[in-house]
Amino acid sequence: GQTYVVFWKSVASPENYELRVQLIDADGLRQFGDDGILFGNNLPMSTWTAIMSVTIDDLDNLYVGVTGTSSMAAYAYKIDKTGNRLWGDEGILLGSGFMVNILPLETEEAIIVWNSDDVILMQKYSAEGSAVWGENQTVTLPSGNTSPGNLFELSNGDYVMIMHAYNFGISSLVYAQRYNADGEQQWASATQLADVYTVFNTEYTGAQDGDVIYFGYMGSHSNRFDSYLQRLNPDGTLPWGINGVDFDVNQTNFEMDTRIAFAEGSEYVWSICKYSNTNQSQFGEWVQKFDKETGTRKFTENAKMVYN
Numbered sequence: 001g002q003t004y005v006v007f008w009k010s011v012a013s014p015e016n017y018e019l020r021v022q023l024i025d026a027d028g029l030r031q032f033g034d035d036g037i038l039f040g041n042n043l044p045m046s047t048w049t050a051i052m053s054v055t056i057d058d059l060d061n062l063y064v065g066v067t068g069t070s071s072m073a074a075y076a077y078k079i080d081k082t083g084n085r086l087w088g089d090e091g092i093l094l095g096s097g098f099m100v101n102i103l104p105l106e107t108e109e110a111i112i113v114w115n116s117d118d119v120i121l122m123q124k125y126s127a128e129g130s131a132v133w134g135e136n137q138t139v140t141l142p143s144g145n146t147s148p149g150n151l152f153e154l155s156n157g158d159y160v161m162i163m164h165a166y167n168f169g170i171s172s173l174v175y176a177q178r179y180n181a182d183g184e185q186q187w188a189s190a191t192q193l194a195d196v197y198t199v200f201n202t203e204y205t206g207a208q209d210g211d212v213i214y215f216g217y218m219g220s221h222s223n224r225f226d227s228y229l230q231r232l233n234p235d236g237t238l239p240w241g242i243n244g245v246d247f248d249v250n251q252t253n254f255e256m257d258t259r260i261a262f263a264e265g266s267e268y269v270w271s272i273c274k275y276s277n278t279n280q281s282q283f284g285e286w287v288q289k290f291d292k293e294t295g296t297r298k299f300t301e302n303a304k305m306v307y308n
Contacts, residue, residue, distance in 0.1 A: 001026030002081070004062050006054050009035070017045040019052075019066060023081065032083055039077045042090040044068040050098050051201060057104030061086065065100025065112065074100045074114045078129065087129035095136075097121065099201065103151035103159055111151060111159060111183075115200075118145035120163065122183060137183045141165040141175055141190060147200040149174070154211045154234060157181045162215065163190065164200035172200040174217065176232055187236040194230065194243045196221040207262035207269060209292060214269050216260035219243065227255035227273040229290050245295040247273050247288050248303045254278060255286075268292060273303070284308045 002025050009018040022036035030036075046069040053065040064077045074097035078086040085091070094100065097114035104110050108127040113120055120139035124132040140146050141163060149162035158180050164172035175190040196219030198204070207214045211234035218225050230244030238244070247255050253275040260271045269290045276283050285306040289298040297303070 002031075002060075004054070004056065005036075006052070006062075006064055007036070008049055013047075015045065016047050016070075017049060019043055019064070019077075021062065021064070021079065023083075037079070037083050039064065039066075039079075040075075040085070040090045043075060044070040044073065046070040051203065053099075053101045053203075055102055055104065057108070057110075058106070059108075061104070063102040063104060063110065065102050065114070067098040067100065072096055072098065074098060074116070076100060076102055076110075076112050076125075078110075086127075087125075092125065092129055094121070094123075099147050099149075101148050101151055103153060105153055105159075106157070113139070113148040113151065113161060115147040118147075120146050120148045120161075122148075122161075122179075124181075124183065133183060139163065139177070143173065147172070149200075149204060150206040150215070152206060152208055152213050154178070158186060160213060160232070160234075162193075162204070162206070164198065166200045170199040170201050171197045171220070174198045174215075176213075176215075176236070178234070178236060191232065191236045191238065192242065193232065193238065194219055194228065196226070196228070196243055205259045205261075207260050209262060209264075212292075214260060214262060214292070215244070216258050216271055218256055218258055224251065224278075225254045225256050227258040227271065229260060229269060229271055229295065231292075231295065240295045245290060245297065247271060247297075248286065249301045254280065262292070266292070268298065272306070 005022045019039045020036040023031040050067040074094040075091045077091040097116040100114040121136040144165035144167040147164045152160045166172040177190040178186040204217045213232040215230045227247035256274045258273040286303040288303040
């Protein structure tokens, strides 16, 4: 019944921003004082922030990957429920980079990936924050510059990484690759999930049913946006084909930010989506339910309106 909240606190120059965390109990009471806990006073921040990643492990330890925007240095932090900084007061300095994503493993180790000079760097860290592999591993895609996305652990200790290939601006094509515990790729080549364009500098949501991965995303094509749900099997195949299943077969409203969720044992994957008119001046929310095996849309072919 407890909730972590990770947030930026605006402070005077030259610090500009402090990265803090608060723990709220089931009654809404703050456990880390009035202003939360500072992750570390070494994070060099300019007057703007970059996307961070936040996740927890099975022991309820909190992991945050973040970029210090005055130096473009990538950091990873880990704290427990009592506020102890398990990777030191200053976290782990990964080097130059952004889009830092962390996957806590069943072994209490963690995989950390980040974008550094348009390639992905990947490293495994021990529970105490020491690098396990001698050198960072480099991951690239032949179709363009490469940036990391979601990470998923599989039942045998392997993991899957979503990756974005990009060349111009922020538009990307999205792929997936499976790795073993030593960081060795398991598929001959990465599986392309979509031929509509995503963007590499945002967050997309994923869900798992055992070793089957579901990926929800917004794709751009034909001067419009559509929401999709893709299913990725553990052998790298796409039973629903390239792009997966469209949220809504209408080509009227733009289907924009989308989020998915799956309850253990359920027969369905749920998705919500922000709709807009074509000039993006009015917004509403729609919901869709998909059969997890077939991808069949259950709330008609055009989803269900939550509010217009």
